[in-house]
Structures are given as C-alpha cells and as structure tokens.
Amino acid sequence: MKSLRALQELIFPIRCLGCSALGLSICSQCRRSWHPHIFRQNSRTSPHFPIYSAVQYSPIAGRVLLAAKENGLVQADELILHALKRSLFHCVQEQGIGMLIPIPSRPSIARLRGRQFLLEMSLQLSAASQLPTLENLVHVRKVRDQSTLDAKARAENLRGALTALRYLSGKAILIDDLVTTGSTLDEAARALREKGIEVAAAVTACVAEPLG
Numbered sequence: 575m576k577s578l579r580a581l582q583e584l585i586f587p588i589r590c591l592g593c594s595a596l597g598l599s600i601c602s603q604c605r606r607s608w609h610p611h612i613f614r615q616n617s618r619t620s621p622h623f624p625i626y627s628a629v630q631y632s633p634i635a636g637r638v639l640l641a642a643k644e645n646g647l648v649q650a651d652e653l654i655l656h657a658l659k660r661s662l663f664h665c666v667q668e669q670g671i672g673m674l675i676p677i678p679s680r681p682s683i684a685r686l687r688g689r690q691f692l693l694e695m696s697l698q699l700s701a702a703s704q705l706p707t708l709e710n711l712v713h714v715r716k717v718r719d720q721s722t723l724d725a726k727a728r729a730e731n732l733r734g735a736l737t738a739l740r741y742l743s744g745k746a747i748l749i750d751d752l753v754t755t756g757s758t759l760d761e762a763a764r765a766l767r768e769k770g771i772e773v774a775a776a777v778t779a780c781v782a783e784p785l786g
C-alpha cells in the first residue's frame with residue numbers, strides 16, 4: 575500500500591495549496607496562515623447577527639479558497655470544510671441550532687465551475703451535524719464581481735439581488751466561504767426575512783478583517 579501511495583504521488587504529486595511545495599496539501603509554513611481559530615463578530619451594525627469564522631484571510635488563505643472554488647481540488651475542499659465545521663460548532667454552542675442556508679454562487683460562476691460550491695460544503699456540514707441544508711436562495715438579477723468594490727458599492731451592487739424561494743418558519747444559519755464587508759450576508763438575510771425566515775447567525779471559513 576505504501577508503494578501504491580508513492581506511485582500515486584508520483585503521478586499526481588501533492589503540492590502545498592499555499593506555496594506549491596511538494597508533499598502536503600498545506601505545508602507547516604503555510605499552516606501558520608491556515609490555522610483555524612474562532613473569530614466571532616458581534617459588534618458591527620450590519621449585519622446585526624453574529625458571524626463565526628475560523629481563519630483570518632491572508633494571501634495563503636486566498637489561494638486555498640481559489641483552489642477549491644476555481645479548481646475543485648479535494649484537498650482545498652477539505653481544509654475549508656474543516657474550518658466551516660469549527661465555526662459551525664461554536665455557532666451552535668452559542669446560538670442554538672438552525673437550518674443551514676448556503677449563499678448561492680452567481681449562476682454564470684456555478685456553470686463555469688460545474689457545481690454550487692457552498693451548497694456542497696453545506697451538505698457536508700449537514701451530514702456531520704444533522705442540521706438540514708436548505709437551498710433556498712437564488713440570484714434574481716446580474717451582479718458585478720465584488721472583489722474590487724468598496725463596502726458601499728458592494729451593498730448597492732447586491733441590494734435586491736437575491737430572493738428566497740420558499741416560506742419557512744424557523745431560524746437559519748447562513749453558510750459562506752469568506753466574509754469581507756458583510757453585504758452578501760446582509761442581502762441574504764433581507765431576502766430570507768421576506769419569506770418569514772430569521773437569520774440567527776452566519777458561519778464562514780474565512781474572515782477578511784480582525785474581529786472584535
């Protein structure tokens with residue numbers, strides 16, 4: 575078995591997702607930047623619900639997210655899933671249970687990638703936590719790429735961009751890969767509120783700023 579593993583690595587060499595060094599999916603050096611702690615954010619005015627995140631965003635964290643989202647690398651999926659599980663565990667301890675509602679990718683992006691990344695992550699969280707995943711949010715109009723926009727422009731770009739498909743009663747926990755300004759989570763909560771669903775908290779793998 576050992577030789578089979580060596581052979582596999584020869585054919586499909588494992589490289590560090592952070593720095594491309596051969597060997598592990600995340601090397602000990604890059605592990606320092608992908609080290610799931612728990613960051614909880616309660617003090618901001620918007621969104622008004624707490625956000626639980628596990629990893630501080632860094633260039634290395636950015637590469638892990640891209641490797642999962644753009645290239646569908648299993649090792650990157652696993653790192654993100656592990657971070658999400660930690661965040662969710664702390665969230666449920668403090669906020670109680672709820673249904674998991676993933677943030678949808680834009681339809682063009684999902685087509686390109688061949689999957690709804692966060693839906694897949696959420697379903698795996700459901701398998702681990704017994705909390706149901708509900709695919710209840712969809713995009714209703716085109717939005718611009720967010721990455722170059724500031725907080726105000728992001729909020730404007732997203733206002734009214736999402737809608738919830740079904741009326742449901744109960745509490746929801748939003749699932750996203752990265753929180754930056756919180757405008758996506760805000761818009762998701764607004765759309766869900768229109769259908770009677772109150773967002774209790776959000777869970778993300780990464781957070782772009784230090785939290786209070």
Ligand SMILES: [Zn+2]
Nearest residue numbers: 590593601604
């Ligand atoms: Zn590395």
